[in-house]
Amino acid sequence: MLDNETIAFLGAGSMAESMISGVVTAEKMLGGQVYVTNKSNADRLMNLRTKYGVQALPQSELPFEEIDLFILAMKPKGAKEALASIKDKLKPNQVVLSVLAGITTEFMEQHLNDDQQVIRVMPNTSSMIQESATAVVAGKNATKENVELATELLGCMGQVYIIEEDQMDVFTGLAGSGPAYFYYLMEHMERVGVENGIDEETVRKMVAQTIYGAAKMVLNQNEAPSSLREKVTSPNGTTASGLEALSRFNGGEAISQAVQHAAKRSKEISKELEGAAVKP
Ligand SMILES: NC(=O)C1=CN([C@@H]2O[C@H](COP(=O)(O)OP(=O)(O)OC[C@H]3O[C@@H](n4cnc5c(N)ncnc54)[C@H](OP(=O)(O)O)[C@@H]3O)[C@@H](O)[C@H]2O)C=CC1
Ligand SMILES: O=C(O)[C@@H]1CCC=N1
Numbered sequence: 312m313l314d315n316e317t318i319a320f321l322g323a324g325s326m327a328e329s330m331i332s333g334v335v336t337a338e339k340m341l342g343g344q345v346y347v348t349n350k351s352n353a354d355r356l357m358n359l360r361t362k363y364g365v366q367a368l369p370q371s372e373l374p375f376e377e378i379d380l381f382i383l384a385m386k387p388k389g390a391k392e393a394l395a396s397i398k399d400k401l402k403p404n405q406v407v408l409s410v411l412a413g414i415t416t417e418f419m420e421q422h423l424n425d426d427q428q429v430i431r432v433m434p435n436t437s438s439m440i441q442e443s444a445t446a447v448v449a450g451k452n453a454t455k456e457n458v459e460l461a462t463e464l465l466g467c468m469g470q471v472y473i474i475e476e477d478q479m480d481v482f483t484g485l486a487g488s489g490p491a492y493f494y495y496l497m498e499h500m501e502r503v504g505v506e507n508g509i510d511e512e513t514v515r516k517m518v519a520q521t522i523y524g525a526a527k528m529v530l531n532q533n534e535a536p537s538s539l540r541e542k543v544t545s546p547n548g549t550t551a552s553g554l555e556a557l558s559r560f561n562g563g564e565a566i567s568q569a570v571q572h573a574a575k576r577s578k579e580i581s582k583e584l585e586g587a588a589v590k591p
Contacts (some may be wrong), residue, residue, distance in 0.1 A: 312463050313339045317377050319346035321370065321393055322384030323355050326410055329439040330382070333468030335363045336441060340467075342366070348373055350385070375400045380460065383409040383419075387580050390414050394422035401427060406457050410434055412483050413580025416450035416476060428453045430461045433479060433487045434468060443469030444486040448476045480581075484574035492569055493522060 318340070320327040327347060334340055342364030349355060349370075356367035381401075385393055390411055401407070401424060408430040409419060419429040429450035434443045445465045449458050458473070465471045474482060497518050504514030528539055544550040557563070 312460060313344075313467075316340070316379045316460065316464075317344050317346070318380045318382060318464065319348065319373055319378045320382045320384050321348055321397070322382075322389075323347050323349035323352070323359055323367070324384065325436060326434065326438075327382070327384040328359060329436045329443075330384070330410070330434060330468055331359065331363050331365055333438040333441050333443070334464065335365070337467035339463075346373055346378065350389075370396070376402075378405060380406045380408055380464070383407065383411055383414075385411070387411045387413050387584060390418070390584065391422060394419065398423050403427065406430060406453070406460065408432060408461055412487060413480075413577045414584065415479075415581055416448060418581070418584060420450055420452070426452050428457050430457060431476070431479065432461065432465060433483050434465065435487050435490050437490055438468035441467065441469055444472070444489075445469055446472050446474045446479060446482045446486070448474060448479055480574040480577040481570070483577040484570040484572070487577075488569075488573040492566065497522065 318334075320331065331345060331347065334345065335342065343366060345363075345365040347356065347359055347365050347367045353369075356369075359365055360367040375397075381397060383390060383393055390409070394407075397407070403424070403426055406428045407419060407423060410432055412433070414431065416429050416431045419431070420427065423429065430453050431448045431450065432445055434445040437443045438445070443465070445468060447458065447461055447465065462471050462473070472482075497515075500518045500521075501511065501514050504517065505511050509517070525539070528534070529536055532539070540554075544554065
């Protein structure tokens, strides 16, 4: 399916690059089928062109007619302007897919032509190495084929989950923002290793391998994290002592609050932009 499609990223930042890397690495599309544009940073476009062999050019030079799927990848506050800039050039069978946190399918539909096919997705930056956990929500006019196309494209970047739109805020808190929590955890683990005499480069690998191994156990062993945790924890051993400290310092609650706050922020972004949309 992808070999006949042409896609265009509107936005050339971290998320767009991660997705471009995923799709180019998967070799499901040629560089010539992937366009990328941004607001004004020409050096950035040149960099993406050199690195990934994609068609990176100013939006005014995009061959609109040839594009099957537009991917919105700017900051949420730029969504309205971006949708307005493409609305009149779009044909009904061109799909608009957004990766923007907090931008609902309804918001996109309101700012595009009647019947425009839209899809909302939430990937994460692990798309770069084809290990994203990505959620997909179809807009009211999206067809089964649109969803299949999005799923195939996003499948180049990792695992894809079709969810309900009211689950998107929490998914954003879990998986869109999720990599940052693990990087934060790793920063703290690394620091203790370094303070105890292990060089930074080595401790980085040790910590990353530990997290990677734990994630792989959950995925491969078909066993709940709580059960796997118990297997690590010897009575009166080192892990019991570490977990006791985690509990004493409210580690579990901190993680849960991180997810809930990110989800709340996603909802707030929707409300802020919907509010802005009704103002004259
Ligand atoms: N980073 C992440 O981990 C994730 C991000 N997202 C979502 O992805 C989106 C982008 O995030 P991120 O990549 O981090 O942001 P960046 O700030 O890295 O990139 C934003 C990009 O958007 C471009 N841009 C701004 N306005 C327009 C416009 N009207 N038309 C075309 N391009 C435009 C900017 O161009 P210029 O530089 O020229 O101004 C820049 O290339 C956000 O909405 C975010 O919610 C979703 C999942 C994960
Ligand atoms: O921080 C953000 O708002 C974006 C969305 C998910 C990850 N990064």
